[in-house]
Amino acid sequence: MPDSTMPGSGLGASPIVDVRDLSVHFGLRGGTLARLFGRDAGVVKAVDGVNLALAPGEVVGLVGESGSGKSTLGRSLLGLAPATEGSIKFRGQDLASLSRRSLRDMRRHIQMVFQDPSAALNPAMTIEEAVGDALRVHGMRSAAERRVKVIDALERVGLSPVELFLEKYPRDLSGGQKQRVVIARAIITGPSVLVADEPISMLDMSVRAKILQLMLDLKKDLGLTYVYITHDLASAKYFCDRIAIMYLGRIVEIGPTEEIFANPRHPYTKALLRAIPDPDPGRQLPRDLPRGEVPDAAQPPLGCSFHPRCSEATDICGWESRDLRTIVEAHWTRRSPEEYEAERSLVGDLDHLERPEKSATLGKEGAESARAFLDRVRSEAPDDPMWRGVDMIEDEGSGVRVRFHEGVDPALRRSGGVEVACVLYPEESEA
Numbered sequence: 463m464p465d466s467t468m469p470g471s472g473l474g475a476s477p478i479v480d481v482r483d484l485s486v487h488f489g490l491r492g493g494t495l496a497r498l499f500g501r502d503a504g505v506v507k508a509v510d511g512v513n514l515a516l517a518p519g520e521v522v523g524l525v526g527e528s529g530s531g532k533s534t535l536g537r538s539l540l541g542l543a544p545a546t547e548g549s550i551k552f553r554g555q556d557l558a559s560l561s562r563r564s565l566r567d568m569r570r571h572i573q574m575v576f577q578d579p580s581a582a583l584n585p586a587m588t589i590e591e592a593v594g595d596a597l598r599v600h601g602m603r604s605a606a607e608r609r610v611k612v613i614d615a616l617e618r619v620g621l622s623p624v625e626l627f628l629e630k631y632p633r634d635l636s637g638g639q640k641q642r643v644v645i646a647r648a649i650i651t652g653p654s655v656l657v658a659d660e661p662i663s664m665l666d667m668s669v670r671a672k673i674l675q676l677m678l679d680l681k682k683d684l685g686l687t688y689v690y691i692t693h694d695l696a697s698a699k700y701f702c703d704r705i706a707i708m709y710l711g712r713i714v715e716i717g718p719t720e721e722i723f724a725n726p727r728h729p730y731t732k733a734l735l736r737a738i739p740d741p742d743p744g745r746q747l748p749r750d751l752p753r754g755e756v757p758d759a760a761q762p763p764l765g766c767s768f769h770p771r772c773s774e775a776t777d778i779c780g781w782e783s784r785d786l787r788t789i790v791e792a793h794w795t796r797r798s799p800e801e802y803e804a805e806r807s808l809v810g811d812l813d814h815l816e817r818p819e820k821s822a823t824l825g826k827e828g829a830e831s832a833r834a835f836l837d838r839v840r841s842e843a844p845d846d847p848m849w850r851g852v853d854m855i856e857d858e859g860s861g862v863r864v865r866f867h868e869g870v871d872p873a874l875r876r877s878g879g880v881e882v883a884c885v886l887y888p889e890e891s892e893a
């Protein structure tokens with residue numbers, strides 16, 4: 463295992479949080495829909511073999527599109543999403559070894575700030591009650607003692623004069639003020655780690671930078687360590703010391719923020735960077751996220767999970783039957799209804815390609831017509847990286863069998879100042 467995810471962290475001997483080979487899987491119930499689509503009840507590998515060590519005082523960003531596993535990883539640090547495999551240690555202590563009660567005590571030290579402050583606050587509680595509640599849960603009985611701490615926390619998050627806020631309800635506050643209350647509630651137990659899950663994404667543009675600045679000030683004053691979860695690389699650039707790019711449950715690139723921005727390696731990182739809106743409207747840069755959608759996490763692609771969307775994919779990235787289906791279906795969207803019907807009768811339906819296989823059969827009117835069909839598909843999209851993955855096309859039965867090159871599922875490995883999981887970056891020698 464690489465000495466994971468440390469580059470640029472300045473990590474000394476003891477990380478404050480140490481995640482090792484962590485997987486968090488969710489079982490899918492085989493409901494009516496799953497049966498209708500012929501799907502087995504499987505598992506979603508929301509987090510799949512992640513290593514992440516946090517140095518005290520650093521800010522690590524978890525960045526990726528929806529469904530990449532950021533929130534599940536963040537929640538697992540608080541014991542809210544139990545590990546299927548691997549371990550999470552807080553100051554050397556394995557969360558899995560803690561009793562329920564000790565886990566609750568431990569949550570004083572690792573707190574979470576959520577995306578939607580309105581949903582995070584109980585509308586029936588005053589601000590004083592909401593912020594002080596965490597102390598009550600952790601055994602502080604005296605209301606007077608709690609009040610002193612609440613006042614201090616509200617002052618720290620900039621809600622002053624405090625007297626104006628204590629008796630108010632969440633509905634009386636703006637979005638930014640509510641998020642300050644949520645942050646006050648998170649810091650009141652004296653935590654050392656805050657997991658902030660999209661803490662600014664639901665706020666007005668005008669207050670976003672202020673909330674991030676507040677969090678940076680609190681980090682300095684209180685010696686906090688942050689995990690910052692976001693799909694927004696621009697805010698991560700401003701806020702984070704290190705960035706981990708996640709895709710389908712894995713970290714595909716991690717390193718110091720500066721290095722990730724100056725010299726992105728993984729094609730997914732490059733695509734995310736290209737998608738950052740440019741403040742200069744005169745500059746015409748491509749803004750699209752990678753082609754296609756994030757695949758179903760319950761049936762991830764073979765090889766590198768990103769390969770179906772990757773413009774730089776090579777022959778060994780894990781091409782398979784579903785990729786052939788995608789390219790054929792894209793071809794059919796460009797045909798007239800008559801052409802589509804004619805081709806469809808040549809190759810039959812494609813449902814059998816939905817099962818991930820390293821080879822795929824196609825055609826029902828003979829090998830010659832199947833090859834001619836594939837030639838037409840190819841001539842329309844000759845640069846599609848999938849063709850690099852085709853090893854050979856053999857005659858078989860009433861059509862052909864397309865065989866793909868053996869694929870590789872790349873592990874994270876060191877490349878310059880970062881770690882990256884991509885076959886384009888082979889292992890560096892230790893020299």
Ligand SMILES: Nc1ncnc2c1ncn2[C@@H]1O[C@H](COP(=O)(O)OP(=O)(O)OP(=O)(O)O)[C@@H](O)[C@H]1O
Pocket residue numbers: 488489506507508526527528529530531532533534535693759
């Ligand atoms: N409790 C659960 N039961 C089943 N599947 C889950 C559960 N929680 C998350 N998942 C699945 O795990 C995968 C990762 O989800 P997660 O919310 O961690 O991703 P994310 O990157 O935080 O996405 P978002 O930005 O949309 O919150 C998704 O496919 C999601 O559907």
